[in-house]
Amino acid sequence: MSAFDDLLAFQRQTEALSSVAERLGWDQETVMPRGATEQRSEEMAAMESVLHERRTDPRIGEWLDQAEPEDTEDQRVLDLIARDFRRASRIPARLAMELARQTSLSQGLWAEARANDAPQDFLPVLNDILMLKREEASALADGGDLYDALLDDYEPGATQAEIAALFDAMRPRLVALREDVLGADHQPQALSGDFPQETQLWLARTCATAYGYDWTRGRMDIAVHPFSSGRWQDSRITTRVVETDPFNCIYSTIHEVGHSSYELGIDPDYAFTPLGRGVSMGAHESQSRIYENQIGRGRAFTGWLYQRMSDAFDGLSVPDAEAFYGTVNRVTPGFIRTEADEVQYNLHIMLRFDLERDLIAGRLDVEDLVEAWDARFLKDFGVAVDRPANGVLQDVHWAVGLFGYFPTYALGNVYAGCLNQALRSAVPGLDRFLAAGDAAPAVEWLRENMQRHGGLYPPRELIERAIGGEISEAPLLDYLEDKFTGIYRL
Structure with a gap:
């Protein structure tokens, strides 16, 4: 065997073990007994120890030096393995294990603190995680910017300076649009009623099927914080249920179907290689956000959904499909990011981006985080946070060490805006299919132009190839202004 073949065979086992570790995480958040948290943390630490040893194996460096790629695809595989090898080699095994152990433990502590509105029960462990993430960032940055080093895990090549500039460009138009719609004379009607869990889950499954979700390679479970997990032949989704708000369940499901469909749509020849996964979280979020918003919250699909929900719940408080379209897209000053409307969603991300940058840089201490969050939320949204579960405790990301992840949600929205424009141009009759509950033409275009490539191209190149132009x-912003000007009759 050649050095390239030896390297690929070794990487195949590493990818398989990484998938097993991911499945342990899915199990912990869905069906694991609550009393098993400490055991699972040791299991996760042990898995991370094995994976870290493989990712830093000196033979990888030797194989990389000797490997001779036959084409650009081989070269991309080598580039991705080399990148992971360099990054893993900078992190001590002790640190990798401790991060795995602490973030596994903290998930349960976060969930309990959120349920009890008790940030004091969670902040000490969050501080421990923050110290570990700062240590990791220092090791990865090699004298460079700490936050950029963490961000590179989720959006390779991006920098906080670029993202801050993007947010500065977006904020004025988003704030102006929000003020216009909140001050409009016409306000869409809220949905009221009681919506039983089993019916919501049936509707969520119906929507997932409308998007072509492959139930032979996936499943749906309930979690505190919805997520998707897995790749290749096994990619699972989760959702959550609030019996007074069926949109929470339905659109969380559609969002996670977007993530899962990306993984399931990758060329199967890339399985167990670095090409066999989504290339970045921004690219991933572009799929979940376009599934959820531009497709799922559009007039055509909500017209189909209105009839399904009316039948399932024996009528709705909203009188017709057009009013329902407005109801689905209501702009309200709510607390929860995952429930935020399209106008305000990115403002939620900007808040988290600034706070986590300050945490990593040492400009903000964890003990002051609740106060800082509440003050910033009041400033940005004009509403005082009523309880910690609606504030600093609402997201799981920091509990599991995902510092640098949040800005990829907004990048995903920007990518989705570009993809939607290209999709509508390529499939001009799309709404006719969506009105019949058939998202296949949209999904097929996204799979062909983006999903199937997996990690073959860097993130920006992937999107620009799909849209045939530059990202902007x-x-x-044009889509949001056009959509909400119409809904609010501005």
Whole structure:
């Protein structure tokens, strides 16, 4: 065997073990007994120890030096393995294990603190995680910016300076649009009623099926914080249920179907290689957000959903499909990011981006985080946070060490805006299919132009190839202004 073949065979086992570790995480958040938290943390630490040893194996460096790629695809595989090898080699095994152990433990502590509105029960362990993430960032940055080193895990090549500039460009138009719609004379009607869990889950499954979700390679479970997990032939989704708000369940499900469909749509020849997964979290979020918003919250699909929900719940408080379209897209000053409307969603991300940058840089201490969050939320949204579960405790990300992840949600929205523009141009009759509950033409275009490539191209190149042009925030902002000007009759 050649050095390239030896390297690929070794990487195949590493990828398989990484998938097993991911499945342990899925199990912990869905069906694991609550009393098993400490055991699972040791299991996760042990798995991370094995994976870290493989990722830093000196033979990888030797194989990389000797490997001779036959084409650009081989070269991309080598580039991705080399990148992971360099990054893993900078992190001590002790640190990798401790991060795995602490973030596994903290998930349960976060969930309990959130349920009890008790940040004091969670902040000490969050501080421990923050110290570990700062240590990790220092090891990875090699004298460079700490936050950029963490961000590179989720959006390779991006920098906080670029993202801050993007947010500065987006914020004025988003704030102006929010003020216009909140002050409009016409306000869409809220949905009221009681919506039983089993019916919500049936509707969620119906929507997932409308998007072509492959139930032979996936499943749906309930979690505190919805997520998707897995790749290749096994990619699972989760959702959550609030019996007074069926949109929470339905659109969380559609969002996670977007993530899962990306993984299931990758060329099967890339399985167990670095090409066999989504290339970045921004690219991933572009799929979940376009599934959820531009497709799922559009007039055509909500017209189909209105009839399904009316039948399932024996009528709705909203009188017709057009009113329902407005109801689905209501802009309200709510607390929860995952429930936020399209106008305000990115403002939620900007808040988290600034706070986590300050945490990593040492400009903000964990003990002051609740106060800082509440003050910033009041400033940005004009509403005082009523309880910690609606504030600093609402997201799981920091509990599991995902510092640098949040800005990829907004990048995903920008990418989705560009993709939607290209999709509508390529499939001009799309709404006719969506009105019949058939998202296949949209999904097929996204799979062909983006999903199937997996990690073959760097993130920006992947999106630019799909859209046939340069990435810009303008398509997203233009789409939002056009959509909400119509809904609010501005």
